[in-house]
Amino acid sequence: MKIRIPSQTRTLALLGLLPLLPACFTPPGLEDETAGTDLATADQPLVAHVYSRPPVPTAFYEPPAANAVFVAPGGNDSTGTGTEAQPYQSLGRALQVVNAKPADATTWTVVLKAGTYREGELTVSRARVTVQRYKSDVVSLRGSVAVTGFSGSGPYTKTLTGFDPTPVEADCADTVLLGQAVRDYGSETPFAVTRAGIPLRRVAPGAPLSSGQYRYDAATNVLTLADSPTEVEVALKRWALKTNAPGVKFAGLDVQNYATCTVNWSRTVNGLAYYKGAVMLYRDSESDSGAVLENSTVANNAANGVAVAHGRDIRLSGNVLVNNGWTGAQASNAQRLIVENNVMSYNNVRRWANTVEAGMKVTFIRDGVVFNNLFEHNAANGFWCDQGCGATDPGNRWFVMARNVARYNDDKGLFYEVSHHGVLASNVVHDNGRTGIAVFGSRNVQLWNNTAVDNDASSDSYSANISIVDDKRCFTGDTVPGGKACTTANGCDPQVAGNYDHCEPSSVGPLANTCNAEAVVLMNNILSGSLSARPLLNVDDPNATAYGAPAILQSHDYQAYYRASTSAPTTLIRFQRAANTSAASYASLTAFRAANPGREPQSVERSGGTRNPFFVNAATKNFTQDPASTDVWGRGQALPSEVLKAVYWPQTAPAQPSLRIGAIEWRDKTVAAPCVVNAPVHHRRNPTSGDHLFTTMLSEAEDAGRDWGYTENLGVTFLASTTAATGLSPVYRLYSPTVLEHFWTIDAAEKQSAQSSYGYTQDEGIGFHAATASGPCLVPVYRLVHEAASRHTFTTSQTERASLVASGWTDEGIKFYAGAPQ
Template sequence: MKTRIPAKTRTLPFLSLLAVIQACFMPPPEGDETPEAVDTAVGQGLAAHVYSRPPVPTAYYEPPSANAVFVAPGGNDTAGTGTEAQPYQTLGRALQVVNAKPADATTWTVVLKAGTYREGDLTVSRPRVTVQRYKGDVVSLRGSVAVTGFSGTGPYTKTLTGFDPTPVEADCADTVLLGQAGRDHGSETPFAVTRAGIPLRRVAPGATLSSGQYRYDAATNVLTLADSPTEVEVALKRWALKTNAPLVKFAGLDIQNYATCTVNWSRTVNGLTYYKGAVLLYRDTESDSGAVLENSTVANNAGNGVGVAHGRDIRLSGNVLVNNGWTGAQASNAQRLIVDHNVMSYNNVRRWANTVEAGMKVTFIRDGVVFNNLFEHNAANGFWCDQGCGATDPGDRWFVLARNVARYNDAKGLFYEVSHHGVIASNVVHDNSQTGIAVFGSRNVQLWNNTAVDNDASSAGYSANVSIVDDNRCFSGDTVPGGKACTTANGCDPQVAGNYDHCEPSSVGPLANTCNAEGVVLMNNLLSGSLSARPLLNVDDPNATAYGAPAILQAHDYQAYYRPSTGAPATLIRFQRAANTSAVSYASLAAFRTANPGREPQSVERTGGTRHPFFVNAATKDFTQDPASADVWGRGQALPSEVLKAVYWPQTSPAQPSARIGAIEWRDKPVASACVVSAPVHHRRNPTSGDHLFTTMLSEAESAASTYGYTDNLGVAFLASTTAGAGLSPVYRLYHPTVMEHFWTIDAAEKQSAQTTYGYTTDEGIGFHAATAPGPCLVPVYRLVHPAASRHTFTTSQAERASLVASGWTDEGPKFYAGAPQ
């Protein structure tokens, strides 16, 4: 009988999501640079999270010539007029002035000069307001109090004075979000401490302190640190900036150390309202917003960094959301949300385990775009859409999850759950503790040209490098894709209207969140390795169910699989062949094809080798496809319209890219420098002696033809360099005076042997320079020898190589790498 995926591993919302739907996104109306604090928390099996000081914003903002209000630390709130010559001293005063302006079509801009503004609990209520930095000034908003005067030599103690920490020691977290064991002591409070710009983790009073930790005893008001008290900050203000007004922009700001709380949206305790984010962009009901947070740092907050709700056309662009106690950003009911070019890393510092935390978590986002972001080192999932992502008009626009990098996260890299009409394309996902790319209970999802490498250190029965899984939840009485009714007797988990899992009946139409996995396309993906015994690809329902993988997958082909050995892992693909059966483990692609005729006919599998067969340099995490690999370069299915537009967003009519398997473009893709090999190497042959000549000097080639009999002009063999360069080595040129034959080698030891042992006694110096390893603009140059005639030649052509072997030449393999002839 089918059972539900256990909540502990399934990471689906439990009863908390009822509150998420009803309250979380229904905000009330509002009138030292050295890395430290290595975290070795249980469950982080890949790379320790080493926190460092968040970067300051670098974007440049010229102040407008009109309708601007200036603020500077040396200004005056009473005597100042808000001009650049007579600025206000506080952002609060500037917003008081701007909020009082008529709500007309004029945009007012608050311009902040360089300095630290210890302000917060601020609201922008007027439409069309921008809050920005002045030019390149570093503008820091801090919700904290600097604490000095510690005593001791380690640990260090301080009785807090001069401010009241009682409000931030309140238990403000929603009860349903308190999660499982393992979160930090006191994480239900917004009390937070940083040292030198790095978050510290709290332990219970009396507990032994380790580096990167602190204790706070509310009874005695004593703060104790393990490390020397450098730039110690205690969060005090509950949020930095929030707005429910449309067309508001926050730009170029450094926002840190706010006492945000782990709540669905807000919670009032002892007369004070605590919020989920330091920056809050929302509307009271679903309506147009156009609010923007760009090129800003939001970091070191007790709970979330950013909260988004209800507003349409909100954009988060170019931000750094790091070191937050809970999630970097959360968003819901925000149609056409754009999240692009952000870094969301090192979040969930407090180790919450309540099925909400992630680098970014979103719900009910139609027509959204998540493009070119980095989700890294989060103690949670990297990016997670849970329920309701999709499209309002699939003929025009799908939910886009493209060109992102997700790596070193404690859970899944990219997670698309109980949603529909999503394009997950051209992402690079590697070294995540759980599944690299997970698509659970979702319909009409396009998975194209993703690169997933060495994910999944877990042992969950449905996990994999890439995993596509049906969810046994469904709407009560509905008919699931296998044709059976959604009943407990049929192994399903029936849900009713308004339930927290929000399954919808199929009668709603193609845009319903039915909790079923169907209509998924898996094409042109590169899957390499696994960090456990789990397979590279998993497509199934965790138990025998009403239907199997053939109903889940609409199409799948042109994958490229690689394992270091056939035992790493032993299972390549796990696939549920038919309804009411268990998934089958296949040890090889050949075995999978035999059992499933017609599936993945154009896919390839490679195993072993001294270097990765698909990448330029996998050892350095450069996952650029090797142009010399015919397995991945120049192969693959052409991209359909919705995928093409996702990969090249925001273009509406992009051109089809050159064919390849794996990611096409992605965040921080290594940019190939101008190719250092550009000199044509001319190939001449002496038909009498049979000797081959390779030279970068056209004059020498022509002279060799007219004077020495090298009259066979074989064109340009390849491109090399006439000078030394980065990554290049000399190719030595020797001559055998007895047999009258030239010889080239990039190997200095081989050169010495050829001179002393084989008679190539004439050293003609360096013929040209080439590479010993492949690169984006390089192809292998093969050397062949004809033993009977004692002749050597080179070629980059597979066809010529095969022809020479057929006529008696011995293939010596690739000897160096050069540019392909043009």
């Protein structure tokens, strides 16, 4: 819902990387369902990746009252005026009009009515432009053409007519990436086919077909499918939307079937530029952007879904990035990038095995936030930062990876490599094919209160549930933490300035990317089970002997270890005790302590039994800590400032939580029935107008603070639900353009009265859902009114309630019940 300002929208919350190439990344132009089969490395995935049709967005976007340009399938690009009564027919025409608007502070909004827009290769060049859906309309952008008229009864064939497939059959991939042998046939082309909304995998001409596969013979222009030809689409347009302008937002869109390319950013072939992403947010050089992609689906693209570069303060929020041929999203050189509340799953459909494969991969992101995302079923790593993630001011802000869930990925769950000043906290990683949480060649990393369960089906010598390792890369002539020089003679791999791996000398200072593993803190983590013979924890230098785990780990304690049997695996911890030694394997925590006095004195080890003692029900993947377990509940170290702020981001001064080992809060954490209210309701106030804003959308609250004067951040007042559920009722949100005030009520009769008699004429829909009666986990929410100022507010606090009454507010009593703020 909008906050009266035309560009402000509300939504209901939905729960590029650059390849590892030289840092010459400059955006050019500026220059029937199928199951996953083999891992990119020839290992088998832990579970089959069964693809399904991507979900359509569910966010609600009220159109602004002014500065809006409307588009509808029934409109007309020639005679239309862009009004709601006379809309344009195409997004391209609307952007042509909006891009030509004066470059002033006005925000223009393109509003798309329901329909499928087979458009693409569109650019937003004007600053402060929003492209959004109309209310709850399903707005689909398709870069494909529908193909019908197949012959046969299985296989099914069709000679393609009516469009030229030659451009999408071009080899547009980077040479370096093509050097990686493992991938599906034809992956170097942007030619892509979907059936019933599900990506198909290509096989060579003449090869036998299985369900979920297709052949395309460019010589005869014949497309052959194994499965009945239902809703067949062939990608044709090279990208959907790109912008290098600041203040641009894409919201509530369904973007699918674009012919993107496996490339660093773009590559020109036969006069055509092929791009890496269907949606691209970038700047020509490192500068402010503030671009946003929110509550959108980006799926079924030939290569990458979303690409980000060079822009500061870009946000990816509430999106579903699935079924893309390469990665879901990639980003580089984008300071203060925020990646929150997204689902990135089933990516790397084409089974690339290169230096990029991940649900999302980023490089050179300082002060970034990766918060409350789900990375699952990627035929690759879940999330991977490789090169230069870290902090610009460690006293105030680190690179944050918190509250994420990474599961069922073929490779590592969460991967932090050759970076510095990162906080990996309160994440849940389970059932990943390799290491659950990997910290490689990185310094000043805080690993707190993570839950890592049943990861690592591999036999890699450096892998584990949690693995912290150094490798032999370092800056030539530098001194590694063990005191030896970075030389080949000392077992190192010296790198020079501007090198491929971007190692920097330690003389650069505490923010240098030295490629060394050092000053890592490991505290309050649960490490449970293993899918192979690999240990639960691995800390060593597997390639060189320059220094050992004591130099890598600054401190570590209060871990909780569990194995179903002491022989599964036989090694609990693998730990390189000292420089110039091989890592030692310890069968028990007792053996580890005896050999390493003073280390992990408060950690616990458990094994055997009919159930995992740390969790409510590990057998059903419910990794909520069991309050009856004194091993994990009420124990642990208090969180230091940088970790506390990461777990409760974006709060700047959160309260210390109750002590526990393992993840404190994380995405999709099981909530005990019947408590169904778990969405924070953010409270902002405009000190000029006095209006109070309550919203479940953090993006709306932050936009309101930044753009519309709601600068007083009053935190989270209570927890509500963003969807209907048993026992809950809608809380309606209204606005009065006369007194400039928002109003909320759970009473439908009061809503009608406010609209008809008291001037709250703008119906802004349902703000959230709450209960009309008390119940478990619910607290009363009081509404107060300041009649002289025509202002209303809510509180669950008796102290605040009394203070407001004392200062002239009238207590209207309990209006509904919601969850207590955490």
